[in-house]
Amino acid sequence: MAIISTAGLARTFRTGNGPVEAVRGIDLTVREGEILGFLGPNGAGKTTTLRMLTTLLRPTGGAATVAGHDLVGDPAGVRRAVGYVAQSGGVDPQVPVREELVTQGRLYRLTRDQAVRRAAELAEDLGLTGLLDRRTSTLSGGQRRRLDIALGLTHRPKVLFLDEPTTGLDPASRADLWDLVRRLRDEHGTTVFLTTHYLDEADALADRLVVVDGGVVVAEGTPGALKLRHGGSIDATLQETFLAITGRGPAPAGSAPVSV
């Protein structure tokens, strides 16, 4: 059962220097309860795709349904069903953790009491309980990330979109986050759609990979199948496989990701 399906999803930005075709036509389906790794070099169009699938950006072409709601026809339905954690997160450095969590609950239309209760629950689940009265600026990278994810989980979304969730985290925090993602899927059946340019992450975490480059899907399959097909053998590293698919490494130096 597909919880996300897109057909020719595209986005062209108009800029001062002419149009930028960030996403040229993405066709993909995601099954319910799947952890999908959305892989691609910087500038491949990963963030732009995520922003379209979460209603933040209107597609300039194609169509998609997310959790049974049409992206363009029923954005409100999509918003109720999905959580989104942007690469930059989205917390105010001056605001205490508790206030961010409660505000988020209220943005999702919980009553004050419900929002307070939900904040305590999320804090418990994500190991933030001792930090509730601290300003978000005082959190470590890993704690910040857990808070960002807690905000995205406030309304128990069916689908969680994570944009480069472990970029900048130390190895221990990355491992914690991987566990958290697996737990979300195993305990709540949450579908997780995550972008990354860490191949080990994709390999360890994702049930299936979709590789994008230049705004189109260039390969997809389980990590094992991709290695076999493109890397030459099941023992190929994902790095070799990725090189074979895109002709270059996943994160060419000097091209900073655009965060918007």
Added chain:
Amino acid sequence: MLLHDTALVFGRYARQTLRSRFAVLLGLLMPLLHLLFFGPLLTGLPLGGRGSSWQILVPGLLLQLALFGAAFAGFMIIVEKNLGIVERMRVTPVSRLALLLGRVLRDTAVLVVQSVLLVVAALVMGLRAPIWGILAGFAFVALLALSLASLSYAAAMRVRTPQEFGPAVNALIMPSMLLSGLMLPMSLGPRWLDVLSHAVPFRYLVDAMRDAYVGAYATGSMLYGALVALGLAAVAVTVGTRVFVRAGA
């Protein structure tokens, strides 16, 4: 839902303001300095108006406060955009209009509070004006703040860095301030300047407020001032709404 969401967004930004009360006082510095060091210069001068020089100066200072306070409101949203806060909120079902109105109403409330403080200071300095005139003045301040803050947020949503935003706003606001006769009545100047200043909407507001401060409520200036203030607010909120509903689209 719009009401619920607007109250929620207003609350979030009101708490932000309460965390930085010092900045609210600092925002009063410029008009207070004018009151202290510029006001006394005017007391003996023939300004052509009715009433005392304070009844001419204070309305101008209040509108100047609203003008600068609200025109730069958009700064904050550029910072929040870059922190990802704007998209984090926009991905929730919260009303898009509430994301604008909650912020704008916070700015309006802050500017009205600052105006009250400024008027209290002016009363100490020697201002005497009818209470209804002073209250009408606050209404003009509120409408101007609402309008300019809406436009400021709308413009800021389309800008990437604060560095692009500041100079552009300054370039618009400085001439408008000088041309609208906020510091001294335009009627004192040459005719071309007086005529030119009628192209600036704030001119009508300051004329109306000066009438209100001398208790002349049933005048042409009052009528035009009220119409311009309401018209400006309607246009500004419409523009802001369009940008906020469509942002990113």
